[in-house]
Amino acid sequence: MQPGNLELIRRYQIHMLEARGLSAKTIDAYLRHVLQFAGAIGNRDFNTLKPEDIIRFKIQIFDPNAEDIHPDELAPRTIVQTFNSLKAFLNWLREQPGHKKLAPDLPDYCNPSRRLAALSRVQNARHVPTLEELRIILRAMPDQSFKQRRDRAVIAFLFLTGMRDGAVIGLQMKHVDPDERHVFQDPRDIQTKFSKTIPTTWFPVGNDIEEIVQFWFRERCEGGATDTSPLFPSLRQSIDRQGLVSKETFWQSADPIRKLVQHACKAANVPVFQPHALRKTLTAMGEELCHSIQELKAWSQNLGHEELGTTLQHYGKVPEARQHELIGNMRNRNPRPDTRRLIDKLGRMSPDHVKLFESLIDGFDPLKVNHR
Structure with a gap:
């Protein structure tokens, strides 16, 4: 040259x-x-x-x-x-x-x-697991040894938080608050995308999945883990001359997580997926659970996205079968704009206001209304 x-x-x-x-x-x-x-x-x-x-x-x-x-x-x-x-x-x-x-x-x-x-821009289709498939995987995973319980907790945690596997490997005990159901992704300690600070609340994916992570956290605390100990140690600990573990170590890359997910899928006879696909699973759940733009925005921020459009563009693709189902369901939908307006208002109401609205509707009889 x-x-x-x-x-x-x-x-x-x-x-x-x-x-x-x-x-x-x-x-x-x-x-x-x-x-x-x-x-x-x-x-x-x-x-x-x-x-x-x-x-x-x-x-x-x-x-x-x-x-x-x-x-x-x-x-x-x-x-x-x-x-x-x-x-x-x-x-x-x-x-x-x-x-x-x-x-x-x-x-x-x-x-x-x-x-x-x-x-x-054409991407090969990759499997996005359903909530039921994840439960099948977690139920099929053994939990007799420390390693087995760790592996099961890793998959549960990935789904519970939507975190990227590259960030999970650097998590310390201090970053997780199981009582508040909160994770603080601190870029000073872990590799977040674009070094962003990401406060994450556990997604509402089920008490059974939460319990797996909470049980693991208690086990780590009872085992003597400190604030700076890895949440998920690599198990390749250094051994001193007396044959005792001198220090727990972090995973050096996310490859072990991807391999354990692959192994768990095959063992449960579920289509193999990449850990990142869980973020798409969560996005699909959010589209079903969120009843207002504000809730959808909060869901997006919980995934670490500053813009809602990022979530919808890169993670919110509707599966083809669901696409056909949704369009088909619209055939009998009332297209009147005033109906849509009322539905939107309901989505923005607080629970107390919804109850008040329901009480008004329950007592409303259109046959008794005097028409002029």
Whole structure:
């Protein structure tokens, strides 16, 4: 690679870290794509780049005019990510000394075709468990050993809180208040998404699931766990010379959680799902349980989303069978706007006001009303 290009990439790395505050993982993804492009243009300097170079690179990794995707080619999502990374780099590059004469529209040539962009948004169907399937799994899980009880509590906790598995592995005892049914996701101690502080109240998924977590928390306390002990220890504890456990350790990654969920699904003869799918299960529950926009917003915030739209867009997809059922049920629905208005008002009422309204309705007889 041309030495000048390598130096620019190094400076871009510093820019992403210090000026944009990106994580090392995100920076690695950006640089991997930029380095791929730098390798494709060979020993040429970045200040000689032309739109034709971007076009050739596109064809090299994906033919934008092909009707079918060859199985050996990169997935559309990977290709779009590659060119998004390259576009961000070129926008930065045009502001650097010696490179301001690059074509102003050079970064625009990184835009994918509409077809490719659409293909990148297509996701393979992944199983989203139902509440009953989760109960089947939990009932089938043994609880004779410390490890077995821990594994069962992990799955119950994931559903009870909707937390991401990457955050769960860092939880300490002090982060959980089982009496208040509360979890404080503190980014100083655990890896929350975008390092957000997330106060979470246990979702109303059932007393049986709550009891599994509460029992586990009591066991940890009775076993001598301190405030800073892991809620779910990895069991790979360090052993001192006397053969005693000297310190409990945290999981280093979320892989063990994903594996134990997979194992539990297979043991219970339930379709395998990823831990993250539980957030979609909770979103579907929220859409059924929430009776007002405010309740739905609270449900969304409990998942760690600042915007309600995030919950609905990424987690709120209605399954196809349910879609057909809902549309079919609307055939006999009263479309009158005044009826809809009354229903909306009921959704915003407090429990006391609902009781008062019911008492008025119960005593209302339309046959006795004097019509003028």
